[in-house]
Amino acid sequence: MDIKQLTYFISIAEEGNITRAAERLHIAQPHLSNQLKLLEDELGVMLVKRTTRRIKLTNAGEMLLHRAKQMLELRDRTIKELKDFNEGLQGTLSIGAISSAGDILLPNWIYNFHKKYPNIDFHIRECDTHEVLELLNNGLIEVGIIRTPLNSELYESILLPDEPMIAAANENMFWRDEPKVIDMKDLSSKPLLMHRRYAKMIIEACEQSGFEPRVLGKIEDTRAILLWANTGMGVAIIPKDWIGIIPNINLKYAQIKKSSLKTRTAIVWKKGEYLSAAAKHFLENCKHFMDKQ
Secondary structure (H helix, E strand, O other), X not given: OOHHHHHHHHHHHHHOOXXXXXXXXXXXXXXXXXXXXXXXXXXXXXXXXXXXXXXXXXXXXXXXXXXXXXXXHHHHHHHHHHOOOOOOOXXXXXXXXXXXXXXXXXXHHHHHHHHHOOOEEEEEEEOOHHHHHHHHHOOOOOEEEEEOOOOOOOEEEEEOOOEEEEEEEOOOOOOOOOOOEEEHHHHOOOEEEEEHHHHHHHHHHHHHOOOOOEEEEEEOOHHHHHHHHHHOOOEEEEEHHHOOOOOOOOOEEEEEEOOOOEEOEEEEEEOOXXXXXHHHHHHHHHHHXXXXX
């Protein structure tokens, strides 16, 4: 199995048809069919189900497609790293970031970094903390921006300041006196919306305050939580830096007075792994920025 075969397989999977894949690759159809058969024979599994109209991937084919794309991306990144002899003055920096960082923190950091290193390009992936760490572990990004906690044995990190949790609701669900700060017990009569990652922490904080919370929804998507709150279905419990992720949304906010109810964002990279000069410069810029705060 080589890079060319993986490229062929990705084209077949994406086109769903060997004829169209051969046209896309500018090779003869019989040659492409033969390469697919050789790949299946080598791996000892059936990668596609052949029909008269389309080719459908088997479960093994789906797995290979995912890994093949990762391997080709890793190849491209390796080539760029080997060409990185200009102390990071040019190249591409791959970053994975949680949505709040991608929307709020990264634009300012990248703008300031770009002024200093205008020839460095960026490849940004926005996903949740688990996916960011998976991309780091697979070598598909160099820098991740995640929520703590993190495994300090595996990752180096720059920790940002603690963020308190905020209650967010529309006008009908919000408290009549429109407080700026609330106690945990003020949430006891409200249906709550929360990110699944913070659910355990929030529920424990409620129980410590003497009540069992009414959890209306545990939701994976950051924006969905705020949009649900905007309908008036419930009160969203969110980190403070989520405010502003959705422009012009009609929500009111109150900080929750509970010392255990805090989150933290971290910039992370793998311990002992190669870092391009571009990544090193970016991390130095981040450290300098944090020292000024």
